[in-house]
Amino acid sequence: MEKALITGFTGQVGSQMADFLLENTDYEILALMRWQESMDNIYHLTDRINKKDRISIFYGDLNDYSSLQKLFKTHKPDFVFHLAAQSFPKTSFDIPIETLQTNIIGTANLLENIRILKQSEDYDPVVHVCSSSEVYGRAKTGIKLNEETPFHGASPYSISKIGTDYLGRFYAEAYGIRTFITRMGTHSGPRRSDVFFESTVAKQIALIESGYQEPVIKVGNLSSVRTFQDCRDAIRAYYLLSLESQKGKIPKGEAFNIAGEEAFELPEIIEILLEFSDMGGGIKVEIDKARLRPIDADYQMFDNTKIKSFIDWKPQIPVRQMLKDLLNHWRNEIKRGRIPLNR
CATH class of the missing domain: 3.90.25.10 (UDP-galactose 4-epimerase, domain 1)
Structure with a gap:
């Protein structure tokens, strides 16, 4: 049975990613969370977690390299949905160092562990690196943003996601890791944090x-x-992209806008x-x-042409x-x- 790791499990996207995979696949789900995180978004899953019914928790932290090392050496997930981040743009102005540390160095910690296992044990998972439409920053009015639009950091958060984005591509080009990068536009729905x-x-x-x-x-x-889309639509796109990546139909390190229409x-x-x-x-x-x-x-207005050329998807x-x-x-x-x- 294939295994899927979800980082950021307790967030809106991570918890709904778990819901989707439980309903639509037979994957074993490994959920990464810090021990002190809020359980608000995952109480509905605790009975399954307690029974180890296809989902289990691994306590760790992106900023703790050794915890990630233990996770990957022990479990070797086939799919990695890297959704964890300090994800609040407004908050990032107050905590810029933590934002940069978690989103850039934390992502590097994760990818480094995969790189080392790939070299030593031929470990080759599909890795979804979740970037953000915020990488485009202050776009010109009237311009639809596509994947070739230049980045323009407009907050410590957006700068951290530019770093995350580049890391996803770098580890694909330099080490052959099967990454794909998503830049999701404004998304919402149940469990959306109240800071948005x-x-x-x-x-x-x-x-x-x-x-x-x-x-x-x-x-x-x-x-x-800006455009808006339901988070549940974006999650479906994440899953479909992971399948195409596993089949080798998506070039390593490819980036995709995923936005509402x-x-x-x-x-x-x-x-x-x-x-x-x-x-x-x-x-x-x-x-x-x-x-x-x-x-x-x-x-922020987006062009979804590219993702639609790879998967059968629309909001x-x-x-x-x-x-x-x-x-x-x-x-x-x-x-x-x-x-x-x-x-």
Whole structure:
């Protein structure tokens, strides 16, 4: 039975990657997490984890080379979905060193372990390196971003993902590791962290509905225009790319944009979310200066032509449904007594 390693297992993408693989494959899943991480996104899997029903946890850290060494020498996964990162652009301005350390050096630690095992034991997994559309930074208005668009770091996070992106290609070109790199555009849906725009808006609406917040939504920059897609659509693309890579149909080190095909100005996203609430008409929106970034990637439109030439894929979940599912996620969290921070 083939094994798949998921780094960043407890995050939105990692936990939903596990859900997808459990439902659509017979892989054994190895889930990498730090021992102190939140369990919020994976409580629904704990019974299977306890029973070792196709999924088990390995406690480690991207910044602890020895823990990764033990993981790879012991388990040798056939697929590696490298999703772990310090993934919050706004936060990266406050913790730039940790962001760079985790995303660049952490990725190098992972790829170095694979390189050494490849040389000594002919170990040859398929490795998905998750970059980000943030590598393109401040794009020119009216330009559709394709995989040849020059990088332009607009935050410590985007700079860290530029490093991650280059590492994925380098280890393919220099050592023949079967990597592919994805640059996912704005993605959301259930389990999206509340530090991201559409999720903090949905969370605040749910808090207001439940009486935990005054009827005012606090937001940052609203001048951004971008595409949105459901995370579950992106995960399907990750899986399909991994299969084509295993078959040798994707050149090693190839990079792919994966983005939604519905574009919105950010005020439109707020309007849609408010439509789903009976209190929508009585809720105000205010700019909170504390939520503004020093520099912002305020225009991101993508060209999905390349990925569609390699796999049969396109986004299937409409953005309105994605946003409704996100709002219901926060409503359900509050009903369970998990009151999120007002941030």
